[in-house]
Amino acid sequence: MSTEPFKNVVLLPQTNQLLGLYTIIRDQDTRRPDFIFYADRIIRLLVEEGLNHLPVTPRTVETSTNQKFDGVSFMGKICGVSIVRAGESMEQGLRECCRSVRIGKILIQRDEETALPKLFFEKLPEDISERFVFLLDPMLATGGSAAMATEVLINRGVKQERIFFLNLICSKEGVDLYHSKFPDVKIVTGAVDSGLDENRYLTPGLGDFGDRYYCI
Amino acid sequence: MDSSSSLFVSPEHQATQLRRVVGGENLRPRYTPPWTTPYIIGVGGTSGSGKTSVAAKITASINTPWTVLISLDNFYKPLTPDQRQLALENNFDFDQPSAVDLDLAYECMKNLKEGKKTSIPVYSFTNHNRIPGKAISIYGSSVVVIEGIYALYDQRLLDLMDLKIYVDVDLDVCLARRLSRDIVSRGRDLDGCIQQWEKFVKPNADKYVKGTMKNADAIIPSIGNIAVATQTLINHIKSKLQEKSRQHLDELTKLGHVEELKLLSEMTNVHQLEATSQVVAIKTMLLDKYTSRDDFVFYFDRIATILVSRALDDIQVHSNKRIITPTGAELDSLMVDFDKVTSINIVRSGDCFMNSLKKNVPSMAMGKVLIQSDSHTGEPQLHCEFLPPKIEDYEQVLLVEAQIISGAAVIMAIQVLLDHGVQLGKIKVLVYLATEVGIRRITNAFNDAVQIYAGEIIPSESLGAEHCSWARKRFIDSRYFGCD
Numbered sequence: 093m094s095t096e097p098f099k100n101v102v103l104l105p106q107t108n109q110l111l112g113l114y115t116i117i118r119d120q121d122t123r124r125p126d127f128i129f130y131a132d133r134i135i136r137l138l139v140e141e142g143l144n145h146l147p148v149t150p151r152t153v154e155t156s157t158n159q160k161f162d163g164v165s166f167m168g169k170i171c172g173v174s175i176v177r178a179g180e181s182m183e184q185g186l187r188e189c190c191r192s193v194r195i196g197k198i199l200i201q202r203d204e205e206t207a208l209p210k211l212f213f214e215k216l217p218e219d220i221s222e223r224f225v226f227l228l229d230p231m232l233a234t235g236g237s238a239a240m241a242t243e244v245l246i247n248r249g250v251k252q253e254r255i256f257f258l259n260l261i262c263s264k265e266g267v268d269l270y271h272s273k274f275p276d277v278k279i280v281t282g283a284v285d286s287g288l289d290e291n292r293y294l295t296p297g298l299g300d301f302g303d304r305y306y307c308i
Numbered sequence: 309m310d311s312s313s314s315l316f317v318s319p320e321h322q323a324t325q326l327r328r329v330v331g332g333e334n335l336r337p338r339y340t341p342p343w344t345t346p347y348i349i350g351v352g353g354t355s356g357s358g359k360t361s362v363a364a365k366i367t368a369s370i371n372t373p374w375t376v377l378i379s380l381d382n383f384y385k386p387l388t389p390d391q392r393q394l395a396l397e398n399n400f401d402f403d404q405p406s407a408v409d410l411d412l413a414y415e416c417m418k419n420l421k422e423g424k425k426t427s428i429p430v431y432s433f434t435n436h437n438r439i440p441g442k443a444i445s446i447y448g449s450s451v452v453v454i455e456g457i458y459a460l461y462d463q464r465l466l467d468l469m470d471l472k473i474y475v476d477v478d479l480d481v482c483l484a485r486r487l488s489r490d491i492v493s494r495g496r497d498l499d500g501c502i503q504q505w506e507k508f509v510k511p512n513a514d515k516y517v518k519g520t521m522k523n524a525d526a527i528i529p530s531i532g533n534i535a536v537a538t539q540t541l542i543n544h545i546k547s548k549l550q551e552k553s554r555q556h557l558d559e560l561t562k563l564g565h566v567e568e569l570k571l572l573s574e575m576t577n578v579h580q581l582e583a584t585s586q587v588v589a590i591k592t593m594l595l596d597k598y599t600s601r602d603d604f605v606f607y608f609d610r611i612a613t614i615l616v617s618r619a620l621d622d623i624q625v626h627s628n629k630r631i632i633t634p635t636g637a638e639l640d641s642l643m644v645d646f647d648k649v650t651s652i653n654i655v656r657s658g659d660c661f662m663n664s665l666k667k668n669v670p671s672m673a674m675g676k677v678l679i680q681s682d683s684h685t686g687e688p689q690l691h692c693e694f695l696p697p698k699i700e701d702y703e704q705v706l707l708v709e710a711q712i713i714s715g716a717a718v719i720m721a722i723q724v725l726l727d728h729g730v731q732l733g734k735i736k737v738l739v740y741l742a743t744e745v746g747i748r749r750i751t752n753a754f755n756d757a758v759q760i761y762a763g764e765i766i767p768s769e770s771l772g773a774e775h776c777s778w779a780r781k782r783f784i785d786s787r788y789f790g791c792d
Contacts, residue, residue, distance in 0.1 A: 107621035112644030119631040119641075129670065133617075136667075140586065140614060148585040153596035155778040156787075163592025164585060189610060289635055299634025 100275065101267055102145070104137055104282045114283055117260075118298045127304050128181075131230075134260055134282050135185035142226055142256045142280045143189060146170065171217050173198060174228040175241050178302035182228040182258060196220065198244055200237040209236045214244055221249030224256070230301040232262035232281070233294045235270035242274050252276035260301070261285050263294050339563060339753035341723045342450035342556050343374065343690070344423030347549060348468055349453045352460035352520050353475035354513040355403065356482035356489070362475050362528060362538055363455035369542045370549070373691050376449040380456020382428050383413040387436045395436045398500040403512035405458050413454075414464045420452055421468050425727060433494050448690040448724065451549065457513075460520035470548070473541060474524035475534075479510060553687045560688075560716050563749040572765060578747060579761045581615060591764065595778060604787050608710075611740065611763060612664035616706070619736050619761040620649065620668060624703045648703035650696050651738075652677055654721055657710035657785035661738065665708070675699065677724055679717040688716040693724050700729035708738045710784040712762075715746030719753045732757045743779055744768045 104110055116122050116130045148164035155161050172186045173179075176199040183195055196216035203210040217223065225245055229238050238257060245255060255277045257270070262281045265288065270279070289295045298304065349366065353359035360379070367377040385407060387395055394400040401407060412429070419426040427443040459465070460472055483505055490496045521527060528537045572578060581587055590611045593599050599607075626643040633639070646668075652675040653659050665672055673696040679688050699705065707721055718737055725735055732754055740763040747765055750758060766779040786792045 105621070108625050108642065108644055109617070109620045109623050111642045112623065112625070112646075115629060115631060115641035115643055118633045118639070119629075120634045121631075133668070136613070137617065143586050144584040146585065148589050151592055153592055154598070155595045156597045156783050157778045157781060158597075159775055159777060161592065161595045161778075163595065164588050165592060166589050191606065289637075291635075293635045295635050296633045296637035296639050297635045304634070 098267065100271065100278050101262075102141060102278060102280045103284065104134075104141055104280075110134070110137070110282060117304075118296060120299065124304065124308060131181065131260065131301075131305060132185055135182045135230075135258075136188060138182075138258045138260070138280050138282060139185045139189050139226070142258055142278075145256060145278060145280075146224055168224055169219075169222060170224040170226065171196060171220060172226045172228055173216065173220075173241065173245065175200060175237060176213070177306065178230050178300075179228040181301070181305045182230060186226060186228070194223075198241045200240050209240050211240060211244065216244075216248060220245070223250070224254045225250050227255055227257045227277075229257070230260045230305075231294055231297070232257070232259045232266040232270065232279070233288055233297075234292055235266040238266075239270055239273050242270075242277060246274075253278075256280055261294050261297060263287055266294075339719050339723065340556075340559060341423060341448075341690075341720055342552065343448045345552070346420060346423070346449055347451050347470050347545070347552060348417065348421065349451070349471045349473065349545065350459040350465065350469040351453065351455040351473045351475065352457065352517070352524070353477070354479065354482050354517045355457055355509050356485035357475045357477040358485070358534065359455050359457075359459075359473075359475040362473065362534065363453050365538055366542055366545065367453050370451055370545065372451070372689070374449050374689065375451040375453070376446055378416075378428060378446075378452065378454045380408055380413060380454065380459055382431050382444070383409045383416075383456075384431045384436075385409045386438050392436050398496075398504050399507075400436075401508040401512070402504075403457065403508045405461055405516055408456070408458055410458065410462045410465070414462060414468075417452070417454065417465060417468050420446060420449065423448075423723075423727060447727065448693065450552070451545075457517050458520070460523040461516065466523055471526070471541075471545065472524045474521045474527045476521060476527050476529050479513060482513070483510075553682070553685055557685060557687050560714065560719070560749065563719070563752045564715075564745040572744060572747070572767065575747075575751060575756070577751060577756050577759050578765070579618070579759070580765055581618060581761075581763050583764075587611065587614070587763070594784070601787065601790055608660060608740070608784065608788055609663050609667075612661050613667050615738060615740065615761060615763050616661065616664050616668045619706060619738050620646075620704075623649065645703070647671065649706065650675065650699065650702045650704070651706040651708050652695065652721065652725065654679060654707070654709045654717055656789065657782065658708040660710045660740075660785055660788040661708045665706075673702075677721045679720050681714075681716070686714070686716075688714075688720050690720055690724065695725075695728055699725070700731075702730075703734060704736060705730050705734050706736050706738050710740050710788070711779075711782055712737075712739045712742035712746035712750070713780055713782065715743075715749035718746070718750050722750070722754060722758060735759070736761060739763070740784065741779060742766070743771060745771075 113130050113134050117127055147167045149167040151165040152160050152162050171194040173196040174183055176197055194217045199213035200209050200211055252274050253276045257277055257279045259281050261283045263285050285294045351359045351363040367375050391400055416426050425447040427445055429438045430442045432439050487501055490501045528534055590607045593607045623644045626645055628640040629643045631641050650673040651665050655676050655678040675695040677693045678691040681688050735758050737760045742762045742765045744767045766776050770776040
């Protein structure tokens, strides 16, 4: 159980640019091409931030002037796991930074009878337990499906501290609920919203991310 | 955000800063681009004396793109309908001093002498009028040759000139040359030409033009072979230009050294990318000579995208906008306008950022500046500039370069932007790899008012210790584009 509030939450610096980007994607009048472009830009920032938390190992290279340069190189294998369907919108941003990254999928939907999230499908890399995992889901509202997806990962042998949960907007309740189960997962986010409305949507939020990215 | 206070320097503030420098109270070195001290050569002589070919020969032998040849013919005054009728009847006196708009010529030359962008009218000899909407735009010239019968006539013009040449030739020879020129090139008839010569050209030559010979520093006797005299003058001009180049280089060198040295980290206008693990890992990939080109391009694009985004972080806030989200929530949210950002790439290394700029702002207007260093002296030279229209209206102008070594090209490019009306506070220099001395020069040249976003700045100590000599070599653009 996380004792400190917002421990293991990495919030992107709230620059003019970032706030401006959020204005665009939150506005209901923003049309889909713009929504996609500006959401992708935020996703890219989230991915870059997430990657910065991965360990590196010393590496010495030879420069064009034939001198040695003591640098570092990426260490350890990574993979992305997207929660179908909205999470898949974040895959491209990950691929733009890590070209041939493996991407697993998890489909979770609300069970009509119990109204609880239910796992319908999972397809993950065989060696996922040896990898750093970027869990992709744009909105962390109640945290129900994200928690279930994380459960799947942990059952496959992934350590909590090797999981990075990337989302564009989260709520404090969602973060608290999620961290009460998985305190060592790092949440990388760009905005913390005030709460949830009666339909369990983040508010002010931006509506249904999947609908806005794929259909509307 | 931390820089916002110094970022938006008001024009008044800038003006006082500049005045301070001009007034000499501020002893800091200041940058003077070569085109604000152009070397101006006047070539005068009677009509048909061969002054045009002397001027052309001088221009050709200097053979640089920043040498411009201007003919006073461009400054003929537009004729009224009555005058035009006289001209058609060969009864208008084109050879008196008042036929030429010497006031305008002086304005233009004065602007050029001050390094400003200047428009020269284009005159049609067929219509005897300036061609409307057509003008020759001149900018960035460090050598100006101006020729015309009255080039050495007006004292104001004479005062602007560094070298005054008069081409002297017998009037009979002039007539012969004039006839062949006017009939062949300007479509006049023989009788008209002779009439004009007798009535206007010859009397004016005697009355006004010949007298300007006394204003000349050198007189070329245009009888027989003028090659020796012309060559002697050209040699003199070249030695003067070399001296000017040396001064320019000295000045650039001096900008790197200032008495009260601030640490790089204390310079509020310099923003260096935080050396996170990814940033260092990408740098390692880029420095490794065994990295494939494919990887090199990929990783450069990645770091460049981070850098462009970083430079956009403190983009100007427009206003708060009341928006409604699809959940029905209303909120006042901060608005920015990415279309108010333009980028100017310094060809070729700045072009390595094209991909990443478009990744951040797909419709960004992009300008280009070509500045190259002279292969012998290393002096930076402005070859051409293509800037977005109304560049002064943009809120931010990103000046982009992959590597800064001496800083000279960037200083020159900033001056080009200032000359086109961009305020200093709107300029952000974006560079991946820079040397400390280059950054200091740029900062000093513009009174700390230009913001610099660098991927990495190599401190002078490291450069001196010889283990960072890769930072002194241009390798990024040659690897990115795959040709040296």
